[in-house]
Amino acid sequence: MFAAAFSKVIALAVSEGVRSANPNSKSLFEHIVKASSKAQCRRLLVWSASITAASIAVKLLLPSQLPGYFAVIYTIMLGLELSVGFGGAVYFFSRFVLSWKLRHLLSAAAFSAIGSGVWLEILAGRNNPDPHPSEFISAVTWAVAMFFFACSAYSHIICHVSTRGKALTQALLSGALLLFSPLIATPYIIHGSLSTYLTGLAYHSSHYMAACIILKLLGVLFCLAAFYGLYRRSNTGSDRLSGLLCFVFVPLLVGLVFRCFSAQVYDNWWMASSLIISASWLVFIGGFCVENAVMLRDSQDRLQELDALHQVSWSVVGAGSLHQLLDMFARTHCDKLGAKVAAVYLVDENQEHLELYAISGPDDCCGGIGTKYPIASTDRRPGFHTGHTVKAFTTKEVQIANDVFVDVEFIPWRIVAADDGCAVSLPLVTGGKAIGVVNLYYGDCRQLTRQRLRMLSTITGSAAPAIANALAQDNAEDNIVRMDLAA
Numbered sequence: 001m002f003a004a005a006f007s008k009v010i011a012l013a014v015s016e017g018v019r020s021a022n023p024n025s026k027s028l029f030e031h032i033v034k035a036s037s038k039a040q041c042r043r044l045l046v047w048s049a050s051i052t053a054a055s056i057a058v059k060l061l062l063p064s065q066l067p068g069y070f071a072v073i074y075t076i077m078l079g080l081e082l083s084v085g086f087g088g089a090v091y092f093f094s095r096f097v098l099s100w101k102l103r104h105l106l107s108a109a110a111f112s113a114i115g116s117g118v119w120l121e122i123l124a125g126r127n128n129p130d131p132h133p134s135e136f137i138s139a140v141t142w143a144v145a146m147f148f149f150a151c152s153a154y155s156h157i158i159c160h161v162s163t164r165g166k167a168l169t170q171a172l173l174s175g176a177l178l179l180f181s182p183l184i185a186t187p188y189i190i191h192g193s194l195s196t197y198l199t200g201l202a203y204h205s206s207h208y209m210a211a212c213i214i215l216k217l218l219g220v221l222f223c224l225a226a227f228y229g230l231y232r233r234s235n236t237g238s239d240r241l242s243g244l245l246c247f248v249f250v251p252l253l254v255g256l257v258f259r260c261f262s263a264q265v266y267d268n269w270w271m272a273s274s275l276i277i278s279a280s281w282l283v284f285i286g287g288f289c290v291e292n293a294v295m296l297r298d299s300q301d302r303l304q305e306l307d308a309l310h311q312v313s314w315s316v317v318g319a320g321s322l323h324q325l326l327d328m329f330a331r332t333h334c335d336k337l338g339a340k341v342a343a344v345y346l347v348d349e350n351q352e353h354l355e356l357y358a359i360s361g362p363d364d365c366c367g368g369i370g371t372k373y374p375i376a377s378t379d380r381r382p383g384f385h386t387g388h389t390v391k392a393f394t395t396k397e398v399q400i401a402n403d404v405f406v407d408v409e410f411i412p413w414r415i416v417a418a419d420d421g422c423a424v425s426l427p428l429v430t431g432g433k434a435i436g437v438v439n440l441y442y443g444d445c446r447q448l449t450r451q452r453l454r455m456l457s458t459i460t461g462s463a464a465p466a467i468a469n470a471l472a473q474d475n476a477e478d479n480i481v482r483m484d485l486a487a
Helices: 002-015 023-061 070-099 102-127 132-154 164-183 186-190 193-204 208-237 240-260 268-315 322-335 388-395 413-418 450-486
Strands: 341-347 353-360 372-374 399-401 422-430 433-442
Touching (some): 023 208, 023 268, 070 102, 070 164, 070 268, 102 164, 132 208, 132 240, 240 268, 268 450, 322 341, 322 353, 322 433, 341 388, 353 388, 353 433, 388 433, 422 450, 433 450
Antiparallel strands (some): 341 353, 353 372, 399 422, 422 433
16 A cells, blocks of 8 residues: 555656655755855856956957958858857747747847848948948947847746747747848848948048947947846856856957957957957857757756656555565665665654665675664764764755765775765655655766756655655554564
C-alpha cells in the first residue's frame, strides 16, 4: 500500500515537470543564486576592464593616416553588422511568436534598426561618397536601436492571445514593426538624389553637428540603461540570454563612447569604434553558439532526468516492506539519477539516532544496514554528529559537502581519493518534521547542477510523506509483534 502511495506521489512530480523545489531547501537555492550573482558581477568587472584596456590599445595603435586597405576591412565590418542585425531580428521575432513576450519583439526591432541603418549607410556611400550622410545615419541608427534595447530590458509584458486568428493578426502587426526600418531604405534605392540632399543639408544646416552629438549621447545613455536592465534581469530571473547580452553590451558601450569623440567619419576614433563594435558582434555570435550548445545539453539532461523520475515511480512498485522500499529507492538514485553512492537514514522513535536503513553503491560502502549514529554527542571531536547529514536533519535544509575528505560518513575512501566529487544531504521532511536524510555522492562535482539539485529536492519532498507512512506502519507492526510475544 505504501509503495503504491509512494509511486503515485513521485508520478505526480513527474506530471508537474518538477516545477518547484522542496520549500525546506529554499535558503540553499537563495545562497546559490546569490553566489551566482556575485560571480556574474566579478566576471563583468574583469570583462569590462579587459575590453576598455584593449580598446584604448587599439586606438593608440591605429595609424594617424589610415591605409587604403582599411576600406576593405570597413566593408567587411559593415557586412558583419548587417548580417547580425537581420539575423538577430529573425531570431528574436521567432522567440516573440513562440512566447508572446514583448521584450523579444523590442529586441527584434532593435536588431532590425541596426541592420537597416547599415543598409542605409551602404546605399548612401554608393550614391554619394561624402561621409556626412553616413555619420548622421549611424547616429540615428544607434540611438533608435539602443532605445528599443532599453525598453526590452525593462519589459515584463506578455501579449496573450486567445484564438489562432488573433495570434496570426498579432504576428503580422508585429512583423510590420520590424519591416518599418528596412522600408526607410526604399527611397534611397529609388532616388539616389536623396543622398545629395542630405549632404547639402549637412553642409548648410547650423544644427547638424548639434543633432549628431545629441543622438550619439542618447545612444550611449540608452545603452547604459539597457545594460543595467539586462544585468538585473540576468541576476533576478536567471535569464541566460540576458547574461550573454550583458557581455555583448560592454564593447558596444565602449564603441559608442569612442564614436562620441569622433570629429568626422573615417578618423581614428571612428575606425576604433567600428572595430570595437564589430568585436562585440563576434562576441555575440560566439556566445550565442556556446549558449545554445549548453541549452541543448541541459534540455537533453532534463529529458533524461524526467525519464529517470518516471523510472523511480515504477521501481518501488511491489516493495513488500519498508526496507525493500528504501533499498529500491537508494538503488534507483544510483542506477537512474547518476549517484555513485546513495544512503537513506531514518530517525528512531526517541529522536536520538539516525539509523542507516538502505545504502547502494560499491560493496565496501562504509557502515552497515541497521547501524545507528548519534545526532548529538558530548564529544567535541569531529564525527557523524558534526557532519552534513546531521546538519541537514536538524536544520531541515539541503547541505552540500564539497570537501568530502573532511566531511564524509558513508563513502569508501578509495572512491573519495579517486574522484573529484561532492556529497549532498537532502532532508526527508513531512508536516514540518524531519524523519530522516537521503545522502548522495557524485563522483564529479559538475554533475550536481542547480537543476539536478532542484529535482532531487522534489523527489525527497514528494517521497517523505510516503516514507513516513511506511515507517509508521512498520513501527505499528513491530509493536503488535512485541505485544504478541509478551502475551
